[in-house]
Amino acid sequence: MRQCFARCVSMLQETTNGTGPDRGSSGIGQSAAFFARSGPDVYAPTLQVVAYVFVKPAEDFAPTVRRLEVKKVQITQFGEPEDVAECVECSEVGAPAADEVAFDVLAFPINPADIAFCRGGYRLKPGIPATPGAESVGRVTAVGEAVTGVKPGNLVINLDRENWAQQRRVKADRVVALPRDTDVLQAAMIRINPPTAMLLLSDFVTDFGPKDWIIQNASNSAVGKLIAQFARERNLHTINVVRRDSAFEELFHDGADACVVDGPDLASSVAAITKSAPIRLGIDAVAGSAAARIASCVADGGTVCTYGAMSGENVTIPAPELIFRGIEFKGFILGRFLERRSRAEIAQIYSQIAERVRDGGIVTPVNRIYAIDDIKDALAHAQRGGRGGKILVAPHGLKALSYA
Numbered sequence: 001m002r003q004c005f006a007r008c009v010s011m012l013q014e015t016t017n018g019t020g021p022d023r024g025s026s027g028i029g030q031s032a033a034f035f036a037r038s039g040p041d042v043y044a045p046t047l048q049v050v051a052y053v054f055v056k057p058a059e060d061f062a063p064t065v066r067r068l069e070v071k072k073v074q075i076t077q078f079g080e081p082e083d084v085a086e087c088v089e090c091s092e093v094g095a096p097a098a099d100e101v102a103f104d105v106l107a108f109p110i111n112p113a114d115i116a117f118c119r120g121g122y123r124l125k126p127g128i129p130a131t132p133g134a135e136s137v138g139r140v141t142a143v144g145e146a147v148t149g150v151k152p153g154n155l156v157i158n159l160d161r162e163n164w165a166q167q168r169r170v171k172a173d174r175v176v177a178l179p180r181d182t183d184v185l186q187a188a189m190i191r192i193n194p195p196t197a198m199l200l201l202s203d204f205v206t207d208f209g210p211k212d213w214i215i216q217n218a219s220n221s222a223v224g225k226l227i228a229q230f231a232r233e234r235n236l237h238t239i240n241v242v243r244r245d246s247a248f249e250e251l252f253h254d255g256a257d258a259c260v261v262d263g264p265d266l267a268s269s270v271a272a273i274t275k276s277a278p279i280r281l282g283i284d285a286v287a288g289s290a291a292a293r294i295a296s297c298v299a300d301g302g303t304v305c306t307y308g309a310m311s312g313e314n315v316t317i318p319a320p321e322l323i324f325r326g327i328e329f330k331g332f333i334l335g336r337f338l339e340r341r342s343r344a345e346i347a348q349i350y351s352q353i354a355e356r357v358r359d360g361g362i363v364t365p366v367n368r369i370y371a372i373d374d375i376k377d378a379l380a381h382a383q384r385g386g387r388g389g390k391i392l393v394a395p396h397g398l399k400a401l402s403y404a
């Protein structure tokens with residue numbers, strides 16, 4: 001169902017851009033029209049829509065005609081992403097070595113970390129020229145002779161970087177095969193945000209009781225929504241801090257327990273919501289003084305974990321919070337927390353997430369899908385506030401998503 005819906009979103013974009021199939025006569029055209037009428041915030045397929053969508057079974061997957069030149073995104077200097085990123089032609093990735101797989105990249109999201117990468121402000125600062133892209137989903141086109149776990153036609157996510165390209169060739173143990181009927185657009189966003197949300201809830205406070213409260217900011221971000229979804233499954237209550245009250249409706253719709261706009265009175269607003277019940281975990285993706293406001297809501301001896309810095313500022317920690325109240329301030333980055341786990345544990349995490357994405361239990365809203373040639377527009381859009389969903393790029397076009 002969700003996969004079908006992803007296709008409808010794709011077709012909506014295609015028709016919106018004027019590059020898609022003729023509207024009106026085809027079933028797909030009718031599906032797109034349905035979503036156009038319903039508005040971009042509709043994220044639930046209907047049987048009526050499913051009936052219109054042409055689904056090509058995975059077994060029928062036929063490799064596309066190979067080309068000598070393919071496209072990728074490249075930066076040749078660090079700066080504003082839409083200024084420095086170009087879509088360029090490059091050679092095909094070539095046949096995989098014995099332990100490698102090659103795949104066509106079907107979709108990739110633009111994440112805040114990718115924006116920081118283009119600016120040269122991310123923890124990884126590669127040599128130039130460089131291709132950004134922390135995650136993607138792809139369709140395997142060829143595998144080396146020693147590869148056993150993955151085969152052509154499989155849908156995979158890539159654990160390596162440099163994903164903003166039409167093709168990738170990587171070690172086979174760096175891809176994770178997904179169930180064949182996984183929603184392709186959702187699959188493109190599996191690698192980073194879902195495990196981040198999961199581990200933020202598991203690795204700092206290990207003995208939550210039922211209906212304990214947690215608090216987070218940037219709550220309407222993709223990670224924030226996932227945190228709220230996972231917290232609900234764990235019988236935790238969430239206070240969701242945002243910078244604009246127009247985000248409340250979608251957060252409540254997604255199951256948030258309480259929403260509040262950030263500001264100097266945050267602690268008293270939150271105490272009124274929880275009736276002064278203790279909050280042991282605060283999760284911060286804004287940094288700057290916002291981290292201190294989250295800390296002001298957390299009980300003595302509690303933990304504040306900063307995992308993002310959307311304000312672009314350093315965390316400011318009031319000394320009394322540290323000294324008098326014993327608040328622990330911690331930082332999180334997914335790679336470091338995955339490194340603490342065995343390969344089997346990591347595989348288990350991704351398997352759980354893939355299963356949840358497949359059954360529709362984890363949903364990250366998509367705002368718009370761009371062509372790889374339009375990477376500059378996509379990057380500019382990804383940096384606009386109030387998006388309400390992720391910006392994705394489909395390097396092989398929207399029709400390629402229909403066959404996934």
Ligand SMILES: NC(=O)c1ccc[n+]([C@@H]2O[C@H](COP(=O)([O-])OP(=O)(O)OC[C@H]3O[C@@H](n4cnc5c(N)ncnc54)[C@H](OP(=O)(O)O)[C@@H]3O)[C@@H](O)[C@H]2O)c1
Nearest residue numbers: 112196220221222223307308309310311332333334385386
């Ligand atoms: N440490 C890790 O391993 C890790 C992993 C994944 C993500 N992250 C971080 O998590 C954060 C969220 O990522 P995402 O992909 O979920 O983001 P996203 O879906 O692109 O959403 C960005 C969010 O940030 C909010 N925002 C932007 N500027 C802000 C500001 N100055 N003050 C307050 N809120 C602001 C936006 O609010 P509006 O809707 O109002 O514009 C939106 O809710 C990012 O900082 C990212 O780098 C870290």
